[in-house]
Amino acid sequence: MQFEQLASVSQAVAATSARNAKIDLLAAALRDLAASGDERTVAAGAGYLAGELRQRQTGVGYASLRDLPPPAPAATLTVAAVDLAFERMARLSGKGSQAARRAEVDALFGAATEPERRLLVGLLSGELRQGAQAGLLADAVARAAELPATAVRRALLLAGDLKTVAADALLHGAEALTAYQLTVGRPLAPMLASSAPDATEALAATGTPAAADIKIDGVRIQVHKSPEAIWVYSRSLDDITARLPGVVAAVAGLEASTIVLDGEAVGVDPETGRALPFQETSSRAARRDGVSVLQPYFFDVLHLDGEDLLDRPAGERWAALERVVPQEQRVGRTMIETPEQAEAAFAGAVAAGHEGLVIKSAAAPYDVGRRGAAWVKVKPRHTLDLVVLAVEWGHGRRKGWLSNLHLGARDPERGGFVMLGKTFKGMTDEMLRWQTERLRALAVEESDWVVKVRPELVVEIAFDGVQTSPRYPGGVALRFARVLRYREDKRPDEADTIDAVRAIHRGSP
Known part of the structure; x- marks a missing residue:
């Protein structure tokens, strides 16, 4: 598939405000990608439509996007060729890599037309704001593949990678999606929260009964434990186990053979007991020397001793969490049913120095995709x-x-x-x-x-x-x-x- 086609679709999606119209545009492009029959083309192209690259890092920053060669007069790039160029950039390291990466950037942009260059810059800079994030694209994949949206979203939850799910759905159909299972040691896409201006509105969105969870300003973590190993993953599903020995030690002490936990890792001031500012926590988590010590605070459990809990109501998952994880390793939680209780919990959280609250429906399963009403965060502005x-x-x-x-x-x-x-x-x-x-x-x-x-x-x-x-x-x-x-x-x-x-x-x- 020509890269120019994706550039055109990207512009059209950005210019469209209606959700259903966006999905139609994306689904048509995904069907064209699938017609190639090529896994690389489908996975890379689906990623580009969502503003993502298949490669975690390319080493290309803002400085590399200055002084680019003039645009090409005609479109010749294919989706697969662009993906191969990004792959070559990602593999470069060591002496001479900066010059070699610059040459790759110049070659790619020199072969791109002006519309293609706009898409390339958006992908490399992370500023492709066209309203086609993972939840919307998952619905477009379902429409293009003529599959239930719930099946695609479920596969996305379990795989954690929209590009892989898109390729399987579009090229191999429903059977490929049913093969996705929760596997201890493989990260899942995290559930996300929408926002509300105050606790009363948040509670109205979630319904009752609900929990008011302290919103800790830390680093989102997902921890998997098996009898053989413990893995810690970041929100972006990167393996950060070696950087968080304190989290590994805490989970190693739990009386569970296999478990998957969702939570936050936070630096804590030893004198006050308060969480350190996010900047310091993030800096500690980024260290690669294995000496950073962050304390885990868990708020959900997705698997416990051979049993998947994803589809259980949140109240049942919370009860399981309380049985296995000691209170000092759990996020502070208050059950609420009235707006007055919600506002009091919010005021108390802010007064204690926390970032705010996340109000959560006790009836909701663990889900992924668009930010829905099951979790709603409230922060002072x-x-x-x-x-x-x-x-x-x-x-x-x-x-x-x-x-x-x-x-x-x-x-x-x-x-x-x-x-x-x-x-x-x-x-x-x-x-x-x-x-x-x-x-x-x-x-x-x-x-x-x-x-x-x-x-x-x-x-x-x-x-x-x-x-x-x-x-x-x-x-x-x-x-x-x-x-x-x-x-x-x-x-x-x-x-x-x-x-x-x-x-x-x-x-x-």
């Missing part, structure tokens, strides 16, 4: 009025628009503004068009990558917290920043100060 200091040109479907904002807080003591980080989240197409015109009018220096602007435009930013950051001059950075609205009614000298940001940081757990 901070907002600040900040000043735009610069902005980066967008990629993928945002090409041609100014997208990634550089945000600054006012510094009354030294004058000027202190950068706190960047964000491209929360922007509608209308906002992108408006800010491109507005910020270019404020430009003082412009390149192919960044436009520096006069610090005059104030924007209201929502964020989840403030973390220590040596990367920025103020020593702090915003977590999960997103744009709410522009405040043209405010002058830059009315923006929030760096002292206000540091005060939020001091009050963080």
Whole structure:
């Protein structure tokens, strides 16, 4: 299949808002992929439609996407050829690998037309925001293969890899999907939570009875134990066993022969007993020397001593968890039935320094795909009025628009503004068009990558917290920043100060 066909579908999906119409477009493309009869083409192409590569790492970053050769005048690339190019990049290592990878990038982009290049940049940068994530694509696979969506979603849960499931469904049919079983030692796709603005709304979504789980700001882990070994997997299904000896030791002590647990790994302050900030926990989890010590907190059990629990109501799974895992290794949980109980649990969690709550239906099975109403997270939201200091040109479907904002807080003591980080989240197409015109009018220096602007435009930013950051001059950075609205009614000298940001940081757990 020609890569240009996928580029065209990607653009069409991005331009379509209706879910059913997106599924129709994706299903048609998947049928075309299946017509090739080639496993590589189907798996790679399905991944590209969801913004994923088959290769975990290619070694290609933003810097490698600058100064690219001119686009090709005609389309010649196939899906398989693009996948082979990514595979060659991923295999490169050692002396001379940087130059060899640069040559591979130049060769691939030199053979790509302009629409193909937009898709390639989106895939390599991770910014292919076209609304075709795993849940939507799973439904498209089901439609293309004429299989029940529940069967595809079940296979996705058990396999943890949409690309493999797509290839099996499209090329081998229902029988191939029934072969997927929960296997201790093979990671499953994690169940995810949707969001709500407050605990009352979250409880209305899940229904009652429900549990209010403490939302710990840690690293998502899935732990498998058999009589022979223990494996620890990350949210992205990478094997991180060697990096978390504390988690391995904790699970080794459980009185279970085989078990699969879902939870969080967290660094804990030995003096206060509080969880360390996510930045420090994440840094410890990333260490490869085997000495990082993170404490596990489990909230679900998916398999226990030969019995799969995925389809059991959550209440039954929680009861099994309580029988096997000691309280000090479980996430704090409060059963709730009324909005008043939900709000009280949320207030208590925040007061104790936690990130918030995840409210969970006691009747729901363990599921994967779209973020549904069975798990709903609630977090306090901070907002600040900040000043735009610069902005980066967008990629993928945002090409041609100014997208990634550089945000600054006012510094009354030294004058000027202190950068706190960047964000491209929360922007509608209308906002992108408006800010491109507005910020270019404020430009003082412009390149192919960044436009520096006069610090005059104030924007209201929502964020989840403030973390220590040596990367920025103020020593702090915003977590999960997103744009709410522009405040043209405010002058830059009315923006929030760096002292206000540091005060939020001091009050963080």
